[in-house]
Amino acid sequence: MRTNIVIIVIFLFFSVIIYRVYNLSIVSYQEYNKLSQKNMTKTIPIPPVRGIIYDRDNNPVALNELRFNLTIKPHLKENELNQTLQNIIALIPDSNLSKMYQEYKKNNSPYNNKNIPILTYLPEDLVYKIEPILSQDGNIRFEPTYLRKYPYKFYLSNVLGYVSKANKKDLQRNKVITYTQISGKRGVERYYDNILQGSLGEKKVIVNARNKILKVLDIKEPISHKIILSIDTKLQKFIYDLLESENKKGAVVVMRTNGEILALVSVPSYDNNLFVKGISYKKWNELSHNIYNPLLNKPVSGLYPPGSTVKPAEALIAIASGKWNPWQKIFCGPYVEIGNRKFRDWKLGGHGPTDVFKAIKRSVDVYFYKIGLKLGIDYIAENLKKMGFGKKTGIDLPNEKKGIVPNKEWKAKKYHQPWFIGETLNAVIGQGYFLATPIQVAVNTALIASGKLPKPFVVKQIDNNVTKPIIKDVLNYKEKKNLWMIRKGMWEVCNSPGGTATRHINTKITIAGKTGTAQVYSIPQEVKKRKREDELKYFHRSHAWLTTYGPYKNPQFVVTVLIEHGGHGGSAAGGIVSKIYNYLVDNGYIK
Known part of the structure; x- marks a missing residue:
């Protein structure tokens, strides 16, 4: 009996061993083989x-x-x-x-x-x-x-x-x-x-x-x-050196009317190689505390009062509203008086009888004051936003600013205060709370030139994928119908005797445009005669704008120039704009 029990125990023992050997070598082979492969194989x-x-x-x-x-x-x-x-x-x-x-x-x-x-x-x-x-x-x-x-x-x-x-x-x-x-x-x-x-x-x-x-x-x-x-480096360098040689600070945009940017210049600038290995504390302080803001991408992130560059868009808004007769010659004296304050025209004695063409050509402030009083700030602001102001253009660069097109609701939210009529008059000449970037002004100019609002871009192609321009149809029938009046007024700015830029334009093609003088320093009411811009301290001088398109009859390019504290738009920027258009002609961009 004992012998039988021993034999059974031995049999069971060996049966278990045989089963384990079978399980390890046959049944679990694949599982352990995978585990061993993981131990051996590595992905780097x-x-x-x-x-x-x-x-x-x-x-x-x-x-x-x-x-x-x-x-x-x-x-x-x-x-x-x-x-x-x-x-x-x-x-x-x-x-x-x-x-x-x-x-x-x-x-x-x-x-x-x-x-x-x-x-x-x-x-x-x-x-x-x-x-x-x-x-x-x-x-x-x-x-x-x-x-x-x-x-x-x-x-x-x-x-x-x-x-x-x-x-x-x-x-x-x-x-x-x-x-x-x-x-x-x-x-x-x-x-x-x-x-x-x-x-x-x-x-x-x-x-x-x-x-x-x-x-x-x-x-x-x-x-x-x-x-x-899409940037032409030679053109970019040409413009930068041009501003540097004249000791001017500011921004320049050269853009096709479809939004393709050939030059986006910001002066002064900085050497971006300094940052790659880590910039020194001393150099960073020099750049960040420089009063001329070399680190700011001025065309996209710089906010400035747009001055009279908004007047063509406002004239179009007024005509299309049906409440304004562009042919009527309105008397424009030296000022408009609201309450105890006089809102003055830039010309000491005023401009006399003025229609829409003269208002744009001579940049008649009083004419646009009256538009503001007739239409109201909310109506004007709503339409200006449709035309490219007060919102981001969508350019493919970071830190774009959307600017400010002020209205009653904006002021109530921002300052918890009511809107005053005098603020409407400041806004319609691109002053007061109104702020815009040079790229917004350029996009608005492209809208007037072509009838369509482009989305600007600086990247032309990624690998084999070419960027397709995005152009929005934002104008209504009446606005499109009356665009020719605005364009004619802008032609007179650059070509007609008395135009605010005529004496300063010397181009190989015919262009149209609008000057702007955006004050950064308020003038007290008691001052009857303004100082000339060159008599003011540098940081008290107005910003100078000149935004243009050309050729006039076949618009292909927009050139927008902002000269910080440059004074008058025509004299400060006219020569620069002329040289840029002549470069475009000489290098085959404009045929």
């Missing part, structure tokens, strides 16, 4: 190279220069670290030992298994000299990287922006940034950052227990994208 992300930006002539305006980072293995003992740093100092004596040590300590942690960069963006020629010697130290490794370069510096910095080291918010925004460690901060670099970052590639490899690569199984290349701007 490959970061893309940031996309190159070209101008309209395919010249690179933002490119990548090959550089190297000097990195040190993590988890080194103190004596090993000190010896490695001494090896580096021996070959790169101008490097800072203390900073390298601090950089290593800051990034060295038990959870970090990646090499720690302590010297970044080393040039190729230096690395080729020192790498054969320093590579003998097993703790040192050189890793290739790229340095963003902007060859045109301040000429294009307001358009391009720049890249710099990514912050925590950037890292959360795009997975690729985790590997590239840089992100766009302004301009096209910021607006199109996700496209310029590209897409990660990957390398599948087999590794051993020490994480050493034994075999490469597959490589998926990263994808980079290229961007082509």
Whole structure:
């Protein structure tokens, strides 16, 4: 009996063993095989190279220069670290030992298994000299990287922006940034950052227990994208140098009537290369505290009283309303009196009998005061917003400002105060609370020139995808029908004797336009005779506007110029506008 029990126990024991062997070798083979493959196979992300930006002539305006980072293995003992740093100092004596040590300590942690960069963006020629010697130290490794370069510096910095080291918010925004460690901060670099970052590639490899690569199984290349701007760099440089040579600050927009921008100039500007490796505190202070605002992209983010540049749009609104007779000659004296205040015309004695053509040609303030009193601020503001003011144009650049077209509701929300009639008179001549950007003025001018409201853009093409212009039909039948009157008035501004810009225009084609003189310093009521602009202190002088389109009979381009504290629009900007149109003719843009 005992023998039988022993035999049964032995039989059961071996049966269990046989079952386990079968289960492990046959049944669980696939599962364990997968697990072993996971232990052996590793996927390594490959970061893309940031996309190159070209101008309209395919010249690179933002490119990548090959550089190297000097990195040190993590988890080194103190004596090993000190010896490695001494090896580096021996070959790169101008490097800072203390900073390298601090950089290593800051990034060295038990959870970090990646090499720690302590010297970044080393040039190729230096690395080729020192790498054969320093590579003998097993703790040192050189890793290739790229340095963003902007060859045109301040000429294009307001358009391009720049890249710099990514912050925590950037890292959360795009997975690729985790590997590239840089992100766009302004301009096209910021607006199109996700496209310029590209897409990660990957390398599948087999590794051993020490994480050493034994075999490469597959490589998926990263994808980079290229961007082509609509900007003509030569024209951009030509305009910037023109303003600099005349010691003028401000903004210039050169745009096709369909919204394609050829030049977007902001003066003064800054060298965007300063930010790529990290700008010094001293240099940042110089730029940020500069009274001429070099960091501001003035065409898109600069807010200014638009002055008389709004008068053509207001004249169109008045005519189309049916409440205003453009042919009637209204007497326009030296002022309009509301209460105890006189709202003066810019001309001391007034302009006498005035119709809509003369009102635009001579920029007659009193004529537009009367339009404001007739139509009211709410009606005028509603229609001005339809025509491009008081809202973003949608340009493909960051930090665009929408400006202010004031009305009763706006003031009640902003200041909790009622609207006064005198504020209507200020608003209709582009003063008071009214603020606009140069790009808004340009878009409104394109609307008058072509009858359609364009969405401006600076990127012409992404890879093989060409940007399609977006043009809105915003005018009603009466407005379209009467556009010719506004255009004729603007023609007289630049071509007819007495036009506010006629004496200052010298172009190879016929253009039309509107001047503007936007006061930044109020004139007391008791002052009967104004000082000339050149007699005022610089920051008390009015901003000077001249917005134009051409050719007059076949509008193709809009040129809008704002000269900060420039005084009169015609004299301050007429020569600049003329030279820009002649450039467009000479270079085949206008045939």
